[in-house]
Amino acid sequence: MKISKIGQFALIDSIKRQNPSAGNDVVVSIGDDAAVIKNKTKGKYLLFTTDTLVEKTHFVLKYSTFFELGWKLLAVNISDIAAMGGIPKYALVTLGLTKDINIKDMNDLYSGIRSLAKKYGVEIIGGDTVTSKRALFFTLDLIGSAERPVKRTGAKPGDAIISIGSIGGSAVGLKNLRKYGRKALNIDRSNVKAHLTPSPMVKEGRLASKYATSMIDNSDGLARCLIEMFGSGKVGAKIYLDRLPIAKGATMKDAFDGGEDYNLILTVPKKTAKLIKNAIIIGEVTNSKKIFLVDRKGRISAMKAKGYEHF
Amino acid sequence: MKISKIGQFALIDSIKRQNPSAGNDVVVSIGDDAAVIKNKTKGKYLLFTTDTLVEKTHFVLKYSTFFELGWKLLAVNISDIAAMGGIPKYALVTLGLTKDINIKDMNDLYSGIRSLAKKYGVEIIGGDTVTSKRALFFTLDLIGSAERPVKRTGAKPGDAIISIGSIGGSAVGLKNLRKYGRKALNIDRSNVKAHLTPSPMVKEGRLASKYATSMIDNSDGLARCLIEMFGSGKVGAKIYLDRLPIAKGATMKDAFDGGEDYNLILTVPKKTAKLIKNAIIIGEVTNSKKIFLVDRKGRISAMKAKGYEHF
Numbered sequence: 267m268k269i270s271k272i273g274q275f276a277l278i279d280s281i282k283r284q285n286p287s288a289g290n291d292v293v294v295s296i297g298d299d300a301a302v303i304k305n306k307t308k309g310k311y312l313l314f315t316t317d318t319l320v321e322k323t324h325f326v327l328k329y330s331t332f333f334e335l336g337w338k339l340l341a342v343n344i345s346d347i348a349a350m351g352g353i354p355k356y357a358l359v360t361l362g363l364t365k366d367i368n369i370k371d372m373n374d375l376y377s378g379i380r381s382l383a384k385k386y387g388v389e390i391i392g393g394d395t396v397t398s399k400r401a402l403f404f405t406l407d408l409i410g411s412a413e414r415p416v417k418r419t420g421a422k423p424g425d426a427i428i429s430i431g432s433i434g435g436s437a438v439g440l441k442n443l444r445k446y447g448r449k450a451l452n453i454d455r456s457n458v459k460a461h462l463t464p465s466p467m468v469k470e471g472r473l474a475s476k477y478a479t480s481m482i483d484n485s486d487g488l489a490r491c492l493i494e495m496f497g498s499g500k501v502g503a504k505i506y507l508d509r510l511p512i513a514k515g516a517t518m519k520d521a522f523d524g525g526e527d528y529n530l531i532l533t534v535p536k537k538t539a540k541l542i543k544n545a546i547i548i549g550e551v552t553n554s555k556k557i558f559l560v561d562r563k564g565r566i567s568a569m570k571a572k573g574y575e576h577f
Numbered sequence: 578m579k580i581s582k583i584g585q586f587a588l589i590d591s592i593k594r595q596n597p598s599a600g601n602d603v604v605v606s607i608g609d610d611a612a613v614i615k616n617k618t619k620g621k622y623l624l625f626t627t628d629t630l631v632e633k634t635h636f637v638l639k640y641s642t643f644f645e646l647g648w649k650l651l652a653v654n655i656s657d658i659a660a661m662g663g664i665p666k667y668a669l670v671t672l673g674l675t676k677d678i679n680i681k682d683m684n685d686l687y688s689g690i691r692s693l694a695k696k697y698g699v700e701i702i703g704g705d706t707v708t709s710k711r712a713l714f715f716t717l718d719l720i721g722s723a724e725r726p727v728k729r730t731g732a733k734p735g736d737a738i739i740s741i742g743s744i745g746g747s748a749v750g751l752k753n754l755r756k757y758g759r760k761a762l763n764i765d766r767s768n769v770k771a772h773l774t775p776s777p778m779v780k781e782g783r784l785a786s787k788y789a790t791s792m793i794d795n796s797d798g799l800a801r802c803l804i805e806m807f808g809s810g811k812v813g814a815k816i817y818l819d820r821l822p823i824a825k826g827a828t829m830k831d832a833f834d835g836g837e838d839y840n841l842i843l844t845v846p847k848k849t850a851k852l853i854k855n856a857i858i859i860g861e862v863t864n865s866k867k868i869f870l871v872d873r874k875g876r877i878s879a880m881k882a883k884g885y886e887h888f
Contacts, residue, residue, distance in 0.1 A: 293622060294728055299660040299794060300626035300719075302726045308619040311604060315611035316669045316705050316718055323708045349610040358627045360716055394627050397634045400711045405671055407627055407718040408611075415613045417605055483610060490586075 336378025351475025434516030437524025647689025662786025745827030748835025
């Protein structure tokens with residue numbers, strides 16, 4: 267059934283039926299002018315983030331199912347909350363739809379969102395549906411909360427630089443999708459899955475927030491992470507290339523310039539590094555105000571790569 | 578300067594510089610993984626809404642300046658908060674940009690957003706920028722707060738149905754833009770302005786929320802408002818056509834099917850109707866479970882129009 271047959275309001279009704287509100291903090295959910303949440307906690311911090319997936323920019327329908335797209339749409343937003351040390355809570359979903367889209371596809375998209383939402387305790391409480399002439403786009407807005415939000419900047423000289431999770435796998439997964447189409451899932455399942463349905467690191471981020479002086483999720487490649495964390499000219503970094511947790515089959519270039527890995531990169535005072543679960547120390551924060559890479563032979567070079575540029 | 582020349586990260590830097598955070602509740606603003614707001618008030622309600630403007634669906638660049646688009650993008654979201662009886666507070670802005678867009682245009686867009694934001698005390702604290710192959714789109718997410726949020730449903734038989742603000746002007750403004758282009762501003766300024774830069778009714782909605790049993794902002798035409806408020810089969814409505822505050826130059830069809838007026842439609846117990854400022858009583862809530870229109874001769878007919886359908 268095409269959306270142009272049933273219209274926007276019937277689609278919203280169907281979305282509403284499939285996403286009943288469960289939590290009793292949600293006073294008004296999908297279908298009103300705004301969602302309403304009872305504000306129960308004073309003193310905590312609210313987190314507020316948004317991420318958009320655009321057809322042909324962020325996805326092509328040849329490689330992803332709508333279920334996977336829905337999953338990823340929520341995952342990339344949850345990852346932003348995880349990188350602040352927070353817990354995701356409430357989501358709005360905006361559908362930018364072409365007239366020929368099938369209702370079944372939208373149901374699959376929501377089914378993907380809901381699968382991950384259930385896993386992470388997120389409630390979908392509203393959104394918007396609009397017509398887009400040519401390309402699909404999906405926007406998700408997410409509210410979370412944190413007791414100790416951790417910024418991208420704030421690293422201190424002497425801190426250990428840590429990665430939780432491997433780097434470069436998503437770029438390899440995408441390359442394989444381009445080469446083999448959906449068959450890539452049989453050839454290189456782990457990297458392709460990392461690209462299509464990433465798992466955001468909420469627990470890891472939350473635990474790390476006790477000690478972290480700065481934290482970021484790796485959405486645009488390691489190079490971009492390092493620039494965001496150490497590029498302001500206040501501190502520098504030394505990265506030991508042989509310690510990087512490069513994903514199986516990935517190159518150094520995949521790790522630095524690829525992106526969409528959604529591992530966490532963070533800094534902690536050195537003595538607390540061993541308290542972080544699954545932490546891999548990849549470098550240390552310096553006074554040098556530049557980002558240096560150290561290879562296995564101890565040779566040092568300034569980082570040149572810039573990560574994925576969107577325009 | 579084209580965006581493809583400076584890239585996404587330079588654009589974000591420029592947006593960040595132009596939108597410094599003012600309120601001390603905002604702990605982390607534009608440029609991090611998520612915005613962070615200190616949660617100061619317990620017991621109040623948080624409101625959470627989003628609206629998107631898509632090129633060629635919601636706007637054409639022939640008729641609107643980027644300043645006006647920015648204004649409208651925020652205005653339609655503020656209007657949703659107003660319709661809940663709330664105050665708007667924090668906004669995220671997502672830019673879906675084609676590669677050939679000019680930085681100056683984005684500055685104008687933000688300048689339009691900021692002008693209205695200042696008027697209403699809204700802070701822009703984050704967002705996302707993405708590439709869109711063909712059409713521009715802009716999404717704004719807005720958080721607000723309310724002490725007594727008012728839903729679309731909740732009207733009681735015997736309540737007065739009220740409009741604050743006139744109806745149909747935006748549709749006339751759009752028609753005139755289509756006919757005369759930007760010259761329409763000289764021919765029919767008030768209706769064209771109502772279409773390009775609507776003024777959301779926050780004060781009015783807030784005052785009304787003390788008494789209102791239901792409220793909605795008129796974004797998709799009066800017919801759609803009435804269906805949302807009285808279409809659930811629990812109550813009905815009688816609308817007196819000769820009492821409708823039809824905008825100058827507008828027809829009944831403009832009022833019922835036009836949309837984008839952003840006046841408020843609400844219901845209140847009859848005896849409190851006179852306490853609502855600038856209230857125009859347009860009908861009453863009934864037990865009949867249908868929406869009836871009463872013309873000036875007292876003839877009654879069931880409402881047929883359905884308001885603006887987006888697909």
